[in-house]
Amino acid sequence: MSLWQRVAAAPGTRLGKWPALAAWVLLAFVGLTLGGELDSVTTDEQTAWLPGDAESTRAVALASAEFPDSGGDPLIVVYARPGGITDGDTTAVAADLAALSTMAPAGSEVPPPIPSQDGEALMIVVPVPPEAIAEDNVEAIVATAKEAVGNGLPAGLDARLTGPVAAEADFGAAFDAVDGALMAVTAAVVALLLLITYRSPLLLLLPLGSVALASQLSNAIVYLLADTTGMVVNPQNSGILTVLVFGVGTDYALLLISRYREELRRHRDAYAAMRVALPRSLPAILASGATVVLAMLVLVFADLNSTSSLGPVAAVGVACGLLAMVTLLPALLVLCGRRVFWPLVPAYDPAHQGEAAPNRIWSGVARFVRARPRAVWVTTALALAVLTLGATSLSGGLDQNDVFTTKPDSVRGLELLAAHYPAGSADPVEVYVPAAQRAAATAAVENTPGVAELLEAEVSADGSWIRLPALLADDPGTQAAEDVVLALRGELDTAAPEALVGGTTASNLDIGVTMDRDLALVIPLVLLVVGLVLVALLRAVVAPLLLLASVVLSFGSALGATGLILKALGHHRIDGTMPLMGFLFLVALGVDYTIFLMSRAKEEAAVHGHREGMSRALTATGGVITSAGIVLAATFCVLAVMPVVFMLQIGVVVAVGVLLDTFVVRSLLVPALSLDVGRATWWPGRLARRRAVAPETREPVRAG
DSSP: OOHHHHHHHGGGSTTTHHHHHHHHHHHHHHHHHHGGGGGGGBOOOHHHHSOTTSHHHHHHHHHHHHOTTSOOEEEEEEEEOTTOOOHHHHHHHHHHHHHHGGGSOTTOOOOOOEEOTTSSEEEEEEEEOHHHHHTTOHHHHHHHHHHHHHTTOOTTOEEEEESHHHHHHHHHHHHHHHHHHHHHHHHHHHHHHHHHHHOOTTTTHHHHHHHHHHHHHHHHHHHHHHHHHOOOBOHHHHHHHHHHHHHHHHHHHHHHHHHHHHHHTTOSSHHHHHHHHHHHHHHHHHHHHHHHHHHHHGGGGOSSHHHHHHHHHHHHHHHHHHHIIIIIHHHHHHHHOGGGGTTSOOOOOTTOOSOOOOOHHHHHHHHHHHHSHHHHHHHHHHHHHHHGGGGGGOBOOOOGGGSBSSOOHHHHHHHHHHHHSOGGGGSOEEEEEEGGGHHHHHHHHHTSTTEEEEOOOEEOTTSSEEEEEEEESSOTTSHHHHHHHHHHHHHHHHHOTTOEEESHHHHHHHHHHHHHHHHHHHHHHHHHHHHHHHHHHHTOSHHHHHHHHHHHHHHHHHHHHHHHHHHHHTOOBOOTTHHHHHHHHHHHHHHHHHHHHHHHHHHHHHHHOHHHHHHHHHHHHHHHHHHHHHHHHHHHHGGGGSSBHHHHHHHHHHHHHHHHIIIIIIIIIHHHHHHHHGGGGGTTSGGGTSOEEOTTTOOEEOOO
8 A cells, every 4th residue: 555545544544543533623623613603704795795996896985985974875764555645654754754863873864754756655765874784783773673663653554674774684684594594404405315325324424423513614714714814705605605515525425435335345344444445535536626626716816706705615615525524534434333334234245356236227327328329428418408598598687676585675665666766766876076077977967868866966075076876767776777877887987087986786787797707717717727637637638628528518508407497486587696606516516426437437447448447437436426416416405495596596506407417417428428439538648548457367458
């Protein structure tokens, strides 16, 4: 056994297991102590997502410097009564105004209620101090406002809270409501699938406990990174981290346990079995982990802060899951011994030669693929290509009304507001212009189509800057509103070149533009990184190219299938980050299973030849990889419990993609394509030109 094999096998040895367990006791203490602090550094402030050079970000900075006492984000209360507002309604609203005024910044006044033109609604706009939102008190503020509005509300008068502050509170509440439930449901799903896979109530506890500790450790490390470096962590990234660690960690556990159980039939001693199983499993597991970690780290090149921060967050999660599965899990397995598989304990068989008993299903699949490889891969590729057409059912422009899978109060308030006021009343566009350019900027704003009303201007303390609030005719969260902001910026570039356009709609526009730029940059980099890892692992060029083509086709088909599913669910309008996140996870995670297959195929081909080696690899890995794929898909399906459309969409696209990759791409497309190409698959490696040697006879056998 080489030096690296001895080092790799150390956690599974009689002496080595104790240092491994002791180290994890310390890591568990760190994880359990600091992991719960992650929520304290998460933020969902929109400006924190944007790069510093975005126009809306510069507008926020200018507003903070030049208009520090002008209030904050608006909390809007809309009152409506079909048939018209009554005198009793007006009295009740005036009482609410007095109560809500205490929330406004010191020295500022809440404007009187604004009546609608149809006489059926009143609106109160309460400026909420920025420091209150920054201190994560937004949910408490909205709860207090709801209580004040609900007290003494006349019968028949509908009252709703909406605007940016109410929307942020609903968004935070949506994540808070499922924060603990997400981990519990994920753990329950993984436990159930492990029980079905191994039918051992004892065995499922070891990988489940290992991955739970890995999850807490990753939370602690991400918390420390965010706290010390200022890295942005939002609730979406935090939720994805939990699911990713459980899914990937369980996959690695399945691969190790499968090989360990195979070796237990060959070795009487559990330590001897692990001494063989761990070094043999480790190359594929490390290659898989390295691929995912490096692919995730590519996201640091993205301009959008929320996207670039997901890279380190996900990389930490995968690394912690990998570390637990190759150090903690082996130590626990050998500590418990063979009996951990009860009641299906693998019996020692001296005649067993280290090969798993052939699985009838996967042996049949291997024979089918081997008999007609070209027909199989051509048919499979065409079917996947046709499935990509389903992506045409997806559309962009996810607006505020579509952010949640349910309809919280802020969305109902937006609908009520749009029914009686200009749709843009919920969130005006803010134009900041030097005082010398005020007249030109005012004319440009008034003449821009889609601007419903220009509100009263505000002058900075030193008189050098003017703020021009403008109401849009369209809902601030729609694509139509973003088009108006884009047109407004174009007008101001000529009329007032130093003007800045800010506000929520402008931020949404800047986020969308940045997303498109990140998409064009990150996708080629991810493919390059994954390709280089495959070249290093397989010592070939042709095989990595075939595998990259397969995962890209797999992503396209997954996106198409997702489009059909989301359309049926009524959520076909996608968040701008979904294609990028979906591509990243599917390429990084989907190629995992192909790595497991091809690394085993390379090992078998060196002995039995290319055709026989591929068939043996497909038969040997079919069961465990299928189980791993189902586990990973199921864990991402857990994201559907979160009432946020983006998380639902990510969960569906990854789950569908993993299942396609498991049952179609890895089982049919890749083996058939490799068999059709022949030994050239391994070009320019030695397997492409040399014969394999049968271990029993040491005689050359055909390698193709």
